[in-house]
Amino acid sequence: MNKIEVKILNPKAVGEAENMMVAMARLTQRGHNISNMNDFLELLNKPYSDKLVDSMVSLPHPTIQKFGIINVAVVGASRRFLAQITRHQNEVKFMSGSLQYSDYSGRAQFVVPYEIIKYDNENPGKHVTDFYLDGCLRDLHEYEDLVELVGRDAAGYKMPQGLRNVLLISATPYQLKHMIRQRTCNRNTLETQYVMLLIWEQLWELSNMYHNCGPFCTTGACQEGKMWCGKPYSILPKPTLILNDRFKYIREADK
Numbered sequence: 001m002n003k004i005e006v007k008i009l010n011p012k013a014v015g016e017a018e019n020m021m022v023a024m025a026r027l028t029q030r031g032h033n034i035s036n037m038n039d040f041l042e043l044l045n046k047p048y049s050d051k052l053v054d055s056m057v058s059l060p061h062p063t064i065q066k067f068g069i070i071n072v073a074v075v076g077a078s079r080r081f082l083a084q085i086t087r088h089q090n091e092v093k094f095m096s097g098s099l100q101y102s103d104y105s106g107r108a109q110f111v112v113p114y115e116i117i118k119y120d121n122e123n124p125g126k127h128v129t130d131f132y133l134d135g136c137l138r139d140l141h142e143y144e145d146l147v148e149l150v151g152r153d154a155a156g157y158k159m160p161q162g163l164r165n166v167l168l169i170s171a172t173p174y175q176l177k178h179m180i181r182q183r184t185c186n187r188n189t190l191e192t193q194y195v196m197l198l199i200w201e202q203l204w205e206l207s208n209m210y211h212n213c214g215p216f217c218t219t220g221a222c223q224e225g226k227m228w229c230g231k232p233y234s235i236l237p238k239p240t241l242i243l244n245d246r247f248k249y250i251r252e253a254d255k
Contacts, residue, residue, distance in 0.1 A: 099156030
C-alpha cells in the first residue's frame with residue numbers, strides 16, 4: 001500500500017467553495033439588501049472568519065456546501081479500492097484507467113495490503129510480501145498470454161484486484177466530506193481508509209470546511225448500529241495524526 005499518491009487538482013476550487021458556502025448562507029438572510037449585481041458581488045466578496053466557516057459547516061443545510069466541484073487524482077490505489085469508492089454516485093463522478101483499452105503487459109504494478117506489510121515488519125524473515133507478489137506476477141504472466149490470444153478486454157478478467165490503478169474523483173465539497181466520513185470508518189478496508197485519509201489530509205490544509213469530517217465516531221455516535229467495529233478512534237480526529245498512528249510502516253517508508 002506504499003506509493004499511493006493523491007492530489008487535489010484544483011486547490012483554488014476548495015477556497016472558492018468555502019467562499020460560496022458563506023455567501024449563500026448570507027444570501028438567504030440578506031436578499032432584501034440586493035437590488036443589482038453590484039450588491040450581490042459585494043456580498044460574495046465580503047470577508048469572513050474561520051469561526052464563521054465553522055458555524056456554516058455545522059448547520060443542517062448541506063445545499064450551501066454544494067456550490068463547487070473539487071477534482072482529486074488517486075494514483076497507485078488498487079482496483080479493489082476502485083470497486084468500493086465508486087459506490088458513491090450522488091454528486092460525484094469517476095474516471096479510471098480501463099482494462100479494456102489499456103495493455104498492462106510488462107507494466108502492471110500491485111498494491112500490497114497493509115496487513116501484509118505490517119506482518120512482515122513485525123515478523124522478520126517471513127517474506128509474506130514475496131509470497132503475495134509471486135501470486136500476482138503469475139496472474140500477470142497469464143494475462144499477458146491471454147492478451148496475445150484473445151485481446152485486452154477478455155484478458156482483463158484475469159487481473160487481480162490488487163492491480164494498481166489511476167482514478168479521478170470529481171465531487172461537490174459536501175459529497176467529499178460525506179465520503180471521508182464514511183470511508184475512513186473501520187468498516188472499510190485499510191486501503192480505502194488510507195486513501196481517504198490522504199485526501200482528507202490535503203483538504204484539511206486548504207479549508208476549515210474539512211476540519212470536522214472524520215469518521216462518525218469522532219464527531220458523535222457510530223451510525224453502523226450493530227455492525228459497528230467495536231474499536232472507535234481513540235486519537236484526535238486529525239488526518240495526519242491518524243495516518244501516522246495507524247499506518248506508520250508505510251508513512252515512514254514513503255518519507
